[in-house]
Amino acid sequence: MTTGEGTYGCDYFTSLFLLPQLCNNTVSRSDPLDVLFVARTFPVLSYPVENQLADKVCAMYEVHGSRASTRYRDLYDIGLIALELEVDTEKLRTALQNQQHIRAITLPSRMVLPGEEWLIGYEKFISTLQQPRAELHGVDNALVVAGALLDPILTDDGQTLAPSGDTPTCTGPS
Template sequence: MQQLRCTPMLGVSPLQHFPIDLTAGKQLIGQVDLIAPTPTIEIEDVEMPPKFACYPLVDQIADKLCAMYEFHGEAGDPSTRYRDLADLLLIIRTSDFDAGLFGLALDHQRRHRMSLELPVAIGVPGPAWNASYPASARLVKGLPEELHQLAVALECLAVCMDPILAGRVTVGKWDHTAQRWSRSTDPFGGL
């Protein structure tokens, strides 16, 4: 993966920079998501922005979940990717996704990270998380304040992830509005 540093300009004045991750040759499980950004303002003679090709959501979720529980180095140091927990919370609170595709993406990530063993239930990834996660979570725009507490954040994530990790849910769809798995993939909501 390579990272580009992008700095938008307003006339000659630079605005807030941001990174863009570029990945080539990686096997994806989900379909590339085409996202149409919502313009902040609409101007008659200015075209709408193009759709952006984004890394598939199920692959993003699987990558972030596995990264939380991955150990590093010869000493087997636990992950310190606190931001991944906050990102996962934002995703499960705003997006629906398919259980079957997510399961495939999770299996793909497990195989890719050869020594990774995921828990059967969400728990504290390492001892530093209790002290370090809250400070990291406070920096995440849009994350409700109660989810800055590690125990509350893990409990919220567990509602979505525990049924997958334990193998109780293998088909269906995560309903972000209801915060539960539905067995139906029927777009009209039938069970």
């Protein structure tokens, strides 16, 4: 398909047709260096954070054969998003419903361990990070942080966690 800004692909899932949206974000460099001809901020296009969250949550709870997911990184990423970004509750709810339909799964009513192997697997994953966020050390802590954002949506209470910071603006085909 083609829009005024270029070409993009579409995925087809049975009767569900999804069009990607792009978010225009401004990202600041994390280094303290003052480099000639290198801007302190730069634009980045990405999928909406709500779509990314839905993908990560559903991937965590997908079962492959008889084995639970081992997507430990996704829990960490969900925790980072919960700590750092503002999320639109209704968009996230819709994205979660779409992902559940696409993957033919049912999510739990709150963030829980996908399987017992996560007790060890998440700790091994965290040990590979150079400077992990202290709030996300330990799978139980990560579930609490992720649950602060997702549990109200999974239980359909409709509350929102809105940390401070810049909110991306989203544009896409209508």
